[in-house]
Amino acid sequence: MDANLILMLYVMPLLFGTVLLTPFGSALGDALSSKWPKLEIPRRQRLLGLNVVLLVGFAISVHTLWISNKISEGGSVCSSATVFSCDDVLGNVAYNTDPVFGLSWGMIGMVAFGILMFLANSMSKEPDALWAERYSKYGMYLTLLGLPVIGLLISYEVAMGKICQYCTTAHVANVIALFGFWTITRMHEHGNWNDDTTSEASA
């Protein structure tokens, strides 16, 4: 199957999660609330959106690690005919591991998104817990920490003159997750972190 077609399997749920994190998510949540009543509540919409985005980030990290491993075996996953070539980026031994520990970037993504998923899942299960607000801040700081790493990886891609579309999607997931954690933190700060429905909140 074409690598870019497979990428769409990640992009679609990523878009779905992103919409739920934005004000447009209310309309989507309302539409889905007939089947899942809790999605009428704004914070439930945000938490679902955040969990979906993080799950996509985790899955795509696993996929990039899989691609790295396959390339090391001598396999080929992405065509290198265009500027979009995960093979050329993930197969470049000079750049495909972190400069400190030598760990594959895919593995680092798995660990990072795993921790973020733990924070978001815990919040989802107990949104009224005392630690929930703290966890949203931890998530925000962790995703903020990801920005310089993303900058470094983009500089590698610039140096190579190639773009790894899978890596870029993982980077985008991190940025969207940062927005999600920030949104949740703001809801806590503004006293909107409750189970009021969209209509109740506006009233």
Place this chain on the structure above:
Amino acid sequence: MKYDEEADIRTDTAIKIMALFFASIMFLAFTTDPIASGTKEGQRAPALEGLSYNGTGWTEFSMDDWLVDNWTAGDTTGEWLVVEFIDTDCGFCWDAGSETGQAADYFSKTGAEKWDGPVVNFVANVGELNIPGHESSRDEIIAFRDKSGEETCAKGDCTNRPGNPHSFTYIDDLDLDNMDEWKVPGTPAYYLIQPDGIVAWVSSENPREKVGDAIIRIVGGEQ
């Protein structure tokens, strides 16, 4: 109302996330067989790049251009590669000049006498070791390879190097980028690379075996 009696929720979540993590690791372990990058036997050789001299002029060299990704063992059409790390001011490299030249001509089938196995190409990566008296230059690389010019190599005038002028490619690695990347312990050092880029034999791991013997043993063909 906020409360703080749900430590079990976090434990439960942590267990589920860890289960997902390890399931992913298991998936990777069962579906892939990654080969580490390095210069030990069985590892994937790192990049070998630089300006190279092939007897006519200096052009860009990349070992990737010489490799075949989908090569399988037993495929005799794939061309193997011997990478020789030398310093033109190294006495041992000077002494090995004749033997290496003969082996290159024989195994790469460019000489009068040809072997019947797969083509084994040779390239020499020339570094400038950080030792007093080992100052080198591109002119010296050309002089060592072609036995020409007025440069001074390890044991005197480069034109007096043992053996004939070499026919294989010489790479300028005077800044030692490739040597550092390949973690070359000393010169001369030889690496036999499979057509798919996997290191098949390393001279430092087999000090009693000559590169020609290693090629015959590993690559096959008649003596």
